[in-house]
Amino acid sequence: MRRIYRGKTKDVYEDGPYLVFHFKDSILGEDGREDTGGNEVIGERRGKGSAVLDETEFFFRLLERNGIRTHFVERIDKRRARFLKAEKIPLEVIYRELAYGSFLRRYNGWVKELTPLGIVEFTLKDDALKDPLITEEAIVRLGIASEGEVMEMKEKTRIVAEILREFFCSKGLQLVDFKLEFGRRNGKLIVIDELSGDTMRIMRDGKLLSQEKLREVIV
Known part of the structure; x- marks a missing residue:
């Protein structure tokens, strides 16, 4: 290899x-x-x-x-x-169920912690630029993804949110946020990379679950 x-x-x-x-x-x-x-x-x-x-x-x-x-x-x-293998799209698609983390820091004074949001954000996956937020129009204009692909990524991300919300609710847990990456394979969008405690936040009784505790939920 x-x-x-x-x-x-x-x-x-x-x-x-x-x-x-x-x-x-x-x-x-x-x-x-x-x-x-x-x-x-x-x-x-x-x-x-x-x-x-x-x-x-x-x-x-x-x-x-x-x-x-x-x-x-x-x-x-x-x-x-x-x-x-898939053609990687250089975006992180972030779903925010509740206001937490960088969202709070970004909009300090405008939103309270754990305020319900239910929104999808895009960031450009570029470590040198520290993964900046990017608008949907800029994604299309820069040729990163088509308008149709942007809409599809948002739709699939919301479906994933529903799946995760239902799963965690059944365990007495609260989904806070998560991020996905997408790739193209045979002309279709698929979810790639990973989905783990490194890419999501989950709470129990108002406290974040550690990686170890999240692992216990699924084993």
């Missing part, structure tokens, strides 16, 4: 018609503090990569059962899995 990408939380290898993701034990944060929305590696936690893969496998299979296509194929071992 040939490594084609070395990232903060995973390495990606080319394996014939597939990609193999190797999930690392990296912890993300900002200014030395752990934060799933952070862009800096601030340390490692043993078993973190395995937990992320456990969650990604579970949630991608949950989406597939509910009609949302992903690129997940199969698990190889504790920290590696095989995925379909």
Whole structure:
């Protein structure tokens, strides 16, 4: 296999018609503090990569059962899995059920913590620019995605929100927010990358669930 990408939380290898993701034990944060929305590696936690893969496998299979296509194929071992190749769209599609994290910081004084939102935002996936917000019109004008693709990504993200909301509600938990990435495969949009405690926030009784506690929910 040939490594084609070395990232903060995973390495990606080319394996014939597939990609193999190797999930690392990296912890993300900002200014030395752990934060799933952070862009800096601030340390490692043993078993973190395995937990992320456990969650990604579970949630991608949950989406597939509910009609949302992903690129997940199969698990190889504790920290590696095989995925379909897709043309990656350089966007993060963020669903915000409640006001929290960077949304609060961005609109300080205009919104209270945990205010219901139910909105979809787009950010440009570019670490050098710190993943800035991008408008739907700019996405189209810059040739990142077509207007139809933007609408489809929003629609699929809202469907994913419904699936996750129903699942977490059945466990007595509250969905706060999550982010998705999309790719093109055979002319169709599919969900790619991962869906885990690194890409979502979940609460129980007003407190964020740790990666370990989220893992316990799905095993």
